[in-house]
Amino acid sequence: MTTETVPQKPVLLTGASGALGRVLTRALGEQGWALRLTDRAPFPAPLPAGARFQLADLEDGPAILRLAEGCGTILHFGGISVEHPFETVIGPNIRGLYHVYEAARREGARMIFASSNHAIGFHPRSAVLDDDCSLAPDGFYGLSKAYGELMGGLYRDKHGVESVFLRIGSCFPEPTDARMLATWLSYADLTRLIARATLAPSLGPAGSVVIWAASNNSRMTWWRRDGRAVIGWTPQDSADSYAAALEGKTSGDPVVERYQGGGFAGIDYSRAAPPR
Ligand SMILES: NC(=O)C1=CN([C@@H]2O[C@H](COP(=O)(O)OP(=O)(O)OC[C@H]3O[C@@H](n4cnc5c(N)ncnc54)[C@H](O)[C@@H]3O)[C@@H](O)[C@H]2O)C=CC1
Numbered sequence: 001m002t003t004e005t006v007p008q009k010p011v012l013l014t015g016a017s018g019a020l021g022r023v024l025t026r027a028l029g030e031q032g033w034a035l036r037l038t039d040r041a042p043f044p045a046p047l048p049a050g051a052r053f054q055l056a057d058l059e060d061g062p063a064i065l066r067l068a069e070g071c072g073t074i075l076h077f078g079g080i081s082v083e084h085p086f087e088t089v090i091g092p093n094i095r096g097l098y099h100v101y102e103a104a105r106r107e108g109a110r111m112i113f114a115s116s117n118h119a120i121g122f123h124p125r126s127a128v129l130d131d132d133c134s135l136a137p138d139g140f141y142g143l144s145k146a147y148g149e150l151m152g153g154l155y156r157d158k159h160g161v162e163s164v165f166l167r168i169g170s171c172f173p174e175p176t177d178a179r180m181l182a183t184w185l186s187y188a189d190l191t192r193l194i195a196r197a198t199l200a201p202s203l204g205p206a207g208s209v210v211i212w213a214a215s216n217n218s219r220m221t222w223w224r225r226d227g228r229a230v231i232g233w234t235p236q237d238s239a240d241s242y243a244a245a246l247e248g249k250t251s252g253d254p255v256v257e258r259y260q261g262g263g264f265a266g267i268d269y270s271r272a273a274p275p276r
């Protein structure tokens with residue numbers, strides 16, 4: 001038996017011009033994937049063979065539906081990616097997300113949603129979380145990710161749309177502070193995770209899985225059971241080799257150090273844009 005390494009249908013990647021979108025475009029393009037790329041910002045590098053890019057805003061529903069035509073998987077990485085006032089987040093991350101889920105429903109595509117640790121960021125670091133833990137967003141951004149997971153549940157239960165919810169920790173070239181000794185996800189582990197999430201023949205009886213998306217970091221003691229066995233993903237990298245350099249690099253702020261979401265838990269935009 002041969003293991004499939006390239007999806008049979010094209011894959012739509014939103015947020016292609018962003019940090020992780022560019023990483024995935026390069027890595028999956030090199031593996032011969034047929035990529036349909038989109039972002040509201042131009043793609044800042046040459047496109048790999050087999051990739052097409054189209055500028056679009058996630059808030060433009062008809063454009064998103066057209067882009068998804070014929071795709072078997074949607075990698076949804078577009079949107080606001082850090083804490084911002086509510087009015088900034090709602091368009092891309094809520095209305096835009098709805099357009100992407102509608103596209104997945106119409107195409108019968110599997111959704112791989114870049115959720116975030118900030119969907120559960122108000123859990124204390126002393127808590128040990130399984131994939132069915134309560135959502136505990138640490139701001140408007142985290143709230144939009146929690147809403148995205150709930151929307152995925154609705155589209156699964158009502159329309160049979162499959163979803164992989166990636167609760168990504170901190171995905172950067174390397175960890176840069178003590179918190180990331182727990183939360184870091186290497187680019188290579190992300191790429192392998194996306195491949196397994198896309199190519200896994202089934203997401204099990206539930207039709208959706210939650211993945212704690214961090215590398216094999218021994219300091220990640222907050223996250224336990226998830227759906228990685230269902231898709232066949234095992235992280236291979238680790239932040240441990242950075243420990244000597246980063247262990248003392250904490251914020252000194254008790255709020256930041258207490259919660260899993262770190263600095264986002266301490267940002268307060270609640271009065272940034274009063275209702276009109
Ligand atoms: N990098 C990380 O450590 C983590 C990232 N994530 C999620 O992964 C995804 C990708 O993250 P990054 O690449 O780091 O973020 P990024 O900010 O570099 O990329 C996001 C992309 O979305 C695009 N975008 C924003 N609003 C849009 C709209 N209305 N229409 C079309 N495109 C729009 C932006 O132009 C940007 O290129 C995001 O959804 C983020 O929330 C989640 C947890 C951790």
Ligand SMILES: O=C(O)[C@H]1OC(=O)[C@H](O)[C@@H](O)[C@@H]1O
Nearest residue numbers: 081082116117118169170183
């Ligand atoms: O918590 C973290 O480290 C990361 O979480 C996220 O969701 C953000 O997209 C990223 O910019 C943060 O650095």
